[in-house]
Amino acid sequence: MTLNIYTVIGLAVILVIVLMALLADFIAPYSPVEASGMELESPNPLHIMGTDNLGRDVFSRVVYGARTVVVVVLIAVILSGVIGTVLGLVSGYISGILDKILSFVMDSIYAFPSLILAIALSVALGPNIFNAAVAIAITYIPTYFRMVRGQVLSIKNESFVEMARALGLPITRIMARYILPQLTQTLVVVFSMNSADAVLTEAALSFFGLTVQPPTPDWGFDLYKGRGFILSGAWWMLIFPGGMITLLALGFALLSEGVSQSYVVKEGE
Amino acid sequence: MSEVLLVEDLYVKYYTRRGIISAVSGVTFDVIKGEMLAVVGESGSGKSTLGYAIMRLLPRSGAVERGRIVLDGEDILRLSEEELRRIRGGKVSMVFQDPFTTLDPLRRVLDQFREFLAEHGIDAERGRIIAEEMLEAVGVPKNLANAYPHQLSGGQKQRVAIAMAIALNPLLVIADEPTTALDVVIQRQVMDLLDDVKKRGTSIMFITHDIALAIERADRVMIMYGGEVMELAEKSMLAKRALHPYTVGLLSSMPRIGSEKLPSSIPGYPPDLRSPPKGCIFHPRCPYATERCRTVKPILSEVEKNHFVKCHLVKAL
Ligand SMILES: Nc1ncnc2c1ncn2[C@@H]1O[C@H](COP(=O)(O)OP(=O)(O)OP(=O)(O)O)[C@@H](O)[C@H]1O
Ligand SMILES: [Mg+2]
Numbered sequence: 001m002t003l004n005i006y007t008v009i010g011l012a013v014i015l016v017i018v019l020m021a022l023l024a025d026f027i028a029p030y031s032p033v034e035a036s037g038m039e040l041e042s043p044n045p046l047h048i049m050g051t052d053n054l055g056r057d058v059f060s061r062v063v064y065g066a067r068t069v070v071v072v073v074l075i076a077v078i079l080s081g082v083i084g085t086v087l088g089l090v091s092g093y094i095s096g097i098l099d100k101i102l103s104f105v106m107d108s109i110y111a112f113p114s115l116i117l118a119i120a121l122s123v124a125l126g127p128n129i130f131n132a133a134v135a136i137a138i139t140y141i142p143t144y145f146r147m148v149r150g151q152v153l154s155i156k157n158e159s160f161v162e163m164a165r166a167l168g169l170p171i172t173r174i175m176a177r178y179i180l181p182q183l184t185q186t187l188v189v190v191f192s193m194n195s196a197d198a199v200l201t202e203a204a205l206s207f208f209g210l211t212v213q214p215p216t217p218d219w220g221f222d223l224y225k226g227r228g229f230i231l232s233g234a235w236w237m238l239i240f241p242g243g244m245i246t247l248l249a250l251g252f253a254l255l256s257e258g259v260s261q262s263y264v265v266k267e268g269e
Numbered sequence: 270m271s272e273v274l275l276v277e278d279l280y281v282k283y284y285t286r287r288g289i290i291s292a293v294s295g296v297t298f299d300v301i302k303g304e305m306l307a308v309v310g311e312s313g314s315g316k317s318t319l320g321y322a323i324m325r326l327l328p329r330s331g332a333v334e335r336g337r338i339v340l341d342g343e344d345i346l347r348l349s350e351e352e353l354r355r356i357r358g359g360k361v362s363m364v365f366q367d368p369f370t371t372l373d374p375l376r377r378v379l380d381q382f383r384e385f386l387a388e389h390g391i392d393a394e395r396g397r398i399i400a401e402e403m404l405e406a407v408g409v410p411k412n413l414a415n416a417y418p419h420q421l422s423g424g425q426k427q428r429v430a431i432a433m434a435i436a437l438n439p440l441l442v443i444a445d446e447p448t449t450a451l452d453v454v455i456q457r458q459v460m461d462l463l464d465d466v467k468k469r470g471t472s473i474m475f476i477t478h479d480i481a482l483a484i485e486r487a488d489r490v491m492i493m494y495g496g497e498v499m500e501l502a503e504k505s506m507l508a509k510r511a512l513h514p515y516t517v518g519l520l521s522s523m524p525r526i527g528s529e530k531l532p533s534s535i536p537g538y539p540p541d542l543r544s545p546p547k548g549c550i551f552h553p554r555c556p557y558a559t560e561r562c563r564t565v566k567p568i569l570s571e572v573e574k575n576h577f578v579k580c581h582l583v584k585a586l
Binding site for chain 2: 170178181
């Protein structure tokens with residue numbers, strides 16, 4: 001895999017935001033949940049992104065808010081990636097009745113608009129950060145499942161898989177060592193594409209108060225709240241959380257674009 | 270002489286959307302220790318199916334309906350998947366037709382080799398030694414052990430496949446058209462290599478559609494048609510005195526150096542295995558077919574010592 005400009009920029013953006021989440025205690029100048037200034041101060045040297053309607057520092061809330069989104073997105077994407085991949089491997093390799101049932105379930109999930117499904121699941125499971133991650137994860141499982149299953153169906157008929165079986169290698173090992181490595185390229189691309197989407201879905205769930213509860217900082221929720229003060233001219237309450245959501249989603253989108261491009265180049269070599 | 274493999278009255282069917290295919294029907298034969306048995310037949314005669322059945326590697330659509338497959342005294346058809354893994358690669362292994370795709374393109378040759386040995390309980394250090402020895406023994410240059418499969422030629426890949434197939438001193442290697450995808454010179458080298466394997470005491474079931482190559486290389490030759498054994502004999506006997514009309518047809522369809530006559534092929538088409546012809550399966554193409562051939566199925570019988578033929582007319586001789 002060669003690094004190209006998209007990959008580098010994408011990774012850089014993601015890295016900065018992840019670091020922000022990890023090092024929030026050192027970066028944020030104020031507490032994100034307590035007032036540190038007057039209400040609705042516009043950006044100024046003490047509060048570079050201004051303050052919100054309760055006098056809290058918007059910059060500190062943006063920094064701490066990274067934690068919520070990073071945690072939700074990571075859990076969601078890893079959970080869906082692992083479950084979708086394992087089910088896809090099993091379903092594609094073993095086929096038969098299990099494959100039919102799984103494929104039907106996956107197609108049903110896939111048929112729903114993912115945002116609406118995530119909201120519905122999140123409401124059903126109860127509004128907290130982990131449930132939000134699970135709800136998002138469920139909507140992405142079919143993506144991995146379909147992709148992995150399709151690849152397994154073609155790879156399992158390759159002679160090297162047949163040869164591995166003829167040499168007495170167990171099926172689990174064949175899947176892990178022979179089939180999975182063939183899928184890494186595609187998995188990385190889908191993984192970052194889903195992450196980009198998960199950032200936006202997380203924001204939407206927060207918008208409806210389905211992730212963290214106030215006063216915990218969260219970009220989506222702050223964006224929602226900021227909407228109410230746009231007429232008071234407090235654009236900073238809206239622009240900064242909203243900008244961060246866009247930036248992180250863009251980072252993942254760039255990464256997935258970059259990775260898929262460099263693989264295309266590699267194959268053409 | 271002891272037998273390594275005994276196949277008895279074997280039936281294999283494929284269940285497909287277009288119908289049930291009788292790919293192997295009532296096949297009985299054995300493989301003796303240290304011999305090369307050639308299995309010869311046209312495309313679709315069930316040669317590969319027979320090989321896969323012995324390995325217990327039939328695709329999902331295929332099933333053994335009847336019969337026994339006894340390898341080294343053990344009934345293969347009764348073994349669990351777990352036990353089969355020990356047998357495959359250990360007591361019996363298979364070399365496939367297309368060497369270009371039989372190795373995992375993403376991993377080094379030596380790594381794949383060692384992984385296979387490790388799976389059979391051989392520790393890492395000994396695995397490396399065995400793998401390197403075997404690769405050397407089959408004539409793969411030392412520097413290629415750490416190469417990726419795409420850096421090897423077709424012949425070299427087939428050598429690697431053979432090295433893996435024989436590394437654990439199996440009793441039997443099933444070689445399914447191992448040279449078909451290779452050019453003539455390489456083909457000869459690979460066949461020589463199989464000869465060497467045989468000298469180590471490993472029996473070989475050599476699947477081919479080339480009867481000339483079979484007679485040149487094998488000890489015994491088994492002729493298959495439509496999933497059935499038509500004739501089975503020592504190669505010299507078969508070359509001198511083939512008795513089944515189908516074998517005779519095959520022999521006369523092979524080009525001979527110095528012969529004025531053009532090779533003649535057998536008229537007609539292989540049978541539709543979804544509804545095989547009644548009586549002798551070969552009768553629609555047989556120039557000597559009688560009424561009896563059309564209605565009564567002949568059985569494989571020993572017409573002279575170690576010479577088996579499935580034909581009403583030969584028995585009548
Ligand atoms: N996976 C499968 N599903 C359905 N039918 C099959 C399958 N594999 C083989 N067959 C059928 O079984 C019969 C025997 O096929 P097989 O591959 O054993 O023949 P073969 O002698 O090895 O031929 P070839 O020389 O072309 O390799 C054929 O009629 C074939 O169409
Ligand atoms: Mg075949």
